[in-house]
Amino acid sequence: MSTSVAPAPPDAAGGAGGPGDGGVAADGTGRPPVVGRTVTWKELATSRGALVAYAFIFPYVAFFLAFRILPALYGVLLSFGDVSLAGRFRFVGLENFARLVQDDVFWHSLRVTTIYALLAIPLAVVLSLLMAQLCNRAMRGMSFYRSLFFLPVVTSPVISGIIFVWMFSGGGPLDELLGSVGLELGNWLQNEFLVLPALALVAAWSSFGYNMLILLAGMLAIPPDYYEAAELDGASPWERFRYVTLPLLKPALFFVLVLETVKSFQAFDTIYVMTGGGPARGSYTLTFMIFDQGFGYFEFGYASAVGVVLLVITLILSLIQRRLMGRSES
Amino acid sequence: MSAITERREDPALRGDTLTRRRAPFAVRARKQLIHIPLIVIGALTLFPFLAMVMISLHPGIPVQVPEIFFNTDISLEAYRQALRSSEIPRWALNTTIYAVVSVVLVLLFASMAGYAFAKKKFLGREVIFWVFIAMLMIPYQLTIIPQYLLVGQIGGLDTMWGLILPTIANAQAMFLMRQFMQDIPDELIDAAKIDGAGELRVYWSIILPQTKPILATLGTFVFLWHWNDFLWPLVAQQSPENYVLTVGLNGLQAQNVSLATLMASAVVMFIPALLVFIFLQRYFVRGVMMSGIK
Numbered sequence: 012m013s014t015s016v017a018p019a020p021p022d023a024a025g026g027a028g029g030p031g032d033g034g035v036a037a038d039g040t041g042r043p044p045v046v047g048r049t050v051t052w053k054e055l056a057t058s059r060g061a062l063v064a065y066a067f068i069f070p071y072v073a074f075f076l077a078f079r080i081l082p083a084l085y086g087v088l089l090s091f092g093d094v095s096l097a098g099r100f101r102f103v104g105l106e107n108f109a110r111l112v113q114d115d116v117f118w119h120s121l122r123v124t125t126i127y128a129l130l131a132i133p134l135a136v137v138l139s140l141l142m143a144q145l146c147n148r149a150m151r152g153m154s155f156y157r158s159l160f161f162l163p164v165v166t167s168p169v170i171s172g173i174i175f176v177w178m179f180s181g182g183g184p185l186d187e188l189l190g191s192v193g194l195e196l197g198n199w200l201q202n203e204f205l206v207l208p209a210l211a212l213v214a215a216w217s218s219f220g221y222n223m224l225i226l227l228a229g230m231l232a233i234p235p236d237y238y239e240a241a242e243l244d245g246a247s248p249w250e251r252f253r254y255v256t257l258p259l260l261k262p263a264l265f266f267v268l269v270l271e272t273v274k275s276f277q278a279f280d281t282i283y284v285m286t287g288g289g290p291a292r293g294s295y296t297l298t299f300m301i302f303d304q305g306f307g308y309f310e311f312g313y314a315s316a317v318g319v320v321l322l323v324i325t326l327i328l329s330l331i332q333r334r335l336m337g338r339s340e341s
Numbered sequence: 342m343s344a345i346t347e348r349r350e351d352p353a354l355r356g357d358t359l360t361r362r363r364a365p366f367a368v369r370a371r372k373q374l375i376h377i378p379l380i381v382i383g384a385l386t387l388f389p390f391l392a393m394v395m396i397s398l399h400p401g402i403p404v405q406v407p408e409i410f411f412n413t414d415i416s417l418e419a420y421r422q423a424l425r426s427s428e429i430p431r432w433a434l435n436t437t438i439y440a441v442v443s444v445v446l447v448l449l450f451a452s453m454a455g456y457a458f459a460k461k462k463f464l465g466r467e468v469i470f471w472v473f474i475a476m477l478m479i480p481y482q483l484t485i486i487p488q489y490l491l492v493g494q495i496g497g498l499d500t501m502w503g504l505i506l507p508t509i510a511n512a513q514a515m516f517l518m519r520q521f522m523q524d525i526p527d528e529l530i531d532a533a534k535i536d537g538a539g540e541l542r543v544y545w546s547i548i549l550p551q552t553k554p555i556l557a558t559l560g561t562f563v564f565l566w567h568w569n570d571f572l573w574p575l576v577a578q579q580s581p582e583n584y585v586l587t588v589g590l591n592g593l594q595a596q597n598v599s600l601a602t603l604m605a606s607a608v609v610m611f612i613p614a615l616l617v618f619i620f621l622q623r624y625f626v627r628g629v630m631m632s633g634i635k
Contacts, residue, residue, distance in 0.1 A: 052464055055462060055463060055464040056463065056464035056465075058463075060461055060462065060463070061461070061462065061463035061464065063457075063461065063540045064457040064461035064462070064463040064466075065457075065463060067453045067454060067456060067457035067461070067540075067544070068453070068454045068457045068458070068469070070449075070450045070453065070454075071450040071451060071453065071454035071510060071515060072454070072469065074450065074506070074509045074510035075473065075476075075510035075512070077491075077510075078488060078491075078506065078507040078508075078509070078510055079476050079479075079484070079510050079512070080472070080476060081487070081491065082484040082485075082487035082488045082491060082507075083476065083479045083483065083484050083487075085487035085490070085491070086479075086483040086484050086486065086487045087483075089486065089487060094490065098490065098493070098494070142382070145375070145378060145379065145382075146379075148375065150372070150375070152376070156379045156383055157626075158622060159383045159386055159387065160382070160383070160386055161618070161622075161625065162386065162387070162390065162615075162618070163386060165565055165569075165614050165615070165617070165618045165625075166390075166569075166611065166614065167568070167569035167571070167586075167587055167610065167611070167614065168569065168571060168587075169569075169571055169587040169590050169591050169607075169610075170393075170590070170607045170610060170611055171389065173590065173594055173603060173604070173607055174389040174390075174392065174393050174604075174607070175389065176594075177392070177396070177404075177600065178389060178392070184388075184392070184406040187406060216386070216389075220386075221629060224626060224629040224630065225629055225630075228629075228630040276480075277480055277481065277482060279482065279572055280571045280572065283571075283572075283575075283591075284591055284594070298480075298482045301482045301483075301485075301486070302482070302485075302572075302576075305485075305486045305489075306489075306576055311486050311490065314486055315483065315486055315487075318480065318482055318483030318486070319483065321480050321482060321483060322478075322479060322480055322483050325478065325480055326478060329478070
């Protein structure tokens with residue numbers, strides 16, 4: 012799922028005891044396990060409890076294999092091949108990638124994606140952080156504001172896309188407003204230089220309510236004593252934010268950063284609705300290229316090669332972020 | 342998990358005023374100043390929605406801001422136009438089927454698998470689980486073309502079942518179920534078994550009722566995700582009568598209908614999501630909070 016708002020896994024490692032750690036009756040027989048006896052592999056696979064477990068995971072695993080793992084493997088395979096419209100697969104080796112390297116459109120879309128990410132990620136993270144700080148106080152009406160800020164999160168990208176096409180249009184509210192202070196920018200979405208900032212603004216508008224809640228949860232987890240101690244030491248509100256909130260908020264902030272990074276490299280829906288990749292390929296991102304090559308030109312192999320590039324970028328970025336996070340913690 | 346629930350009870354999250362000594366008026370007045378940025382940002386957040394509604398209520402006149410917000414001469418003509426000229430009712434039905442059937446299947450399969458991963462021991466448990474986690478790294482856009490080809494192979498393109506099937510294996514849903522079920526005491530399961538309950542009965546009558554809050558949270562998220570889903574229905578559904586609302590609305594935009602009619606269609610599409618949000622809000626808050634805290 013691409014830009015779903017479904018909750019991401021909380022620490023997935025969370026206490027899944029390996030086989031053999033003595034949970035009570037986890038073999039499904041109702042008896043406590045015999046202490047000191049090692050359970051053999053065969054027993055683990057054929058005991059009644061295990062068979063029941065296999066039955067329980069079967070539907071889920073079957074769907075996962077068929078519609079997640081198989082397509083992912085097929086996608087990587089496709090990038091080394093070519094599929095005719097009749098559905099016949101032909102292996103072509105690295106041909107797709109060789110073509111990609113020489114394709115100006117690919118380099119252009121890589122540049123567009125990078126610029127978009129560099130605009131959208133800081134904008135979304137800073138805005139969410141500011142809003143979380145603003146909303147992190149007990150007062151009447153706060154839950155109302157928070158609900159209000161969450162509204163864009165539940166709004167379909169197609170709906171927000173349609174509204175924002177009007178908002179950014181020439182003669183639209185934004186143009187009027189800027190025109191009244193002497194800034195004649197015309198239609199943002201028709202302007203090669205303004206189209207990506209416009210899309211980044213829409214992305215920030217759509218997601219800040221969600222990120223804000225995550226950061227808020229992180230802020231509420233900071234013990235109030237820390238702030239009291241800082242206040243006693245004469246720390247200003249800014250210093251309290253800088254030296255107490257920010258360092259302790261790092262895990263939540265990191266989570267939001269990763270989320271926004273993935274989102275901005277995979278942005279598609281609003282771009283498709285608002286600009287169709289234009290003007291003059293001004294918003295032709297990598298994901299848009301996958302869609303365009305795949306479903307516009309039916310170049311499934313070539314499109315999948317772009318998909319593999321996207322996968323590699325995602326992996327590298329998450330490794331870098333993990334590194335940075337680990338280093339700043341130690 | 343219990344720690345999260347406690348944190349959720351923090352008064353700041355519920356927006357209550359803390360009981361405290363009455364501060365001097367000046368201090369209290371200064372505290373109220375915080376409403377100013379909140380109202381400004383709230384208005385900015387709300388503006389696109391209000392504009393959408395106002396434009397839809399004033400068909401046939403040029404849109405002018407802010408005049409349109411104070412024009413009380415409203416008409417429902419754009420809504421009539423939207424419902425008459427397009428297949429919105431049909432798309433709404435398709436979207437409802439897509440969302441509701443998916444929610445039921447995702448919750449059923451994810452809770453079954455989550456139960457087994459949380460409470461049972463079997464060979465391959467760790468391996469299977471880590472493969473699922475690794476799959477989260479794969480961009481959806483890489484799998485959309487193979488998914489399209491595979492569903493095409495089994496004749497599922499442009500059908501409702503072909504649209505629904507690939508969205509059932511929701512990894513996040515299974516992780517959350519497993520996480521939550523680990524906190525259900527084993528004694529509860531043992532007691533039921535001693536009373537003679539079979540495996541299915543333990544799952545259905547003991548485990549599932551215990552997971553109601555998480556089922557509601559997940560159900561809300563999965564519903565909205567499907568209601569707003571765009572890319573997959575866009576490539577999978579070819580004939581207009583099989584469109585879902587997002588795809589249909591996007592098509593309307595390309596068809597050059599009037600702005601008022603387009604906005605009216607958007608309002609119609611937004612209302613169910615809005616209702617779900619208003620009535621199930623607390624589940625959203627809980628879901629987001631759970632995803633952020635480890």
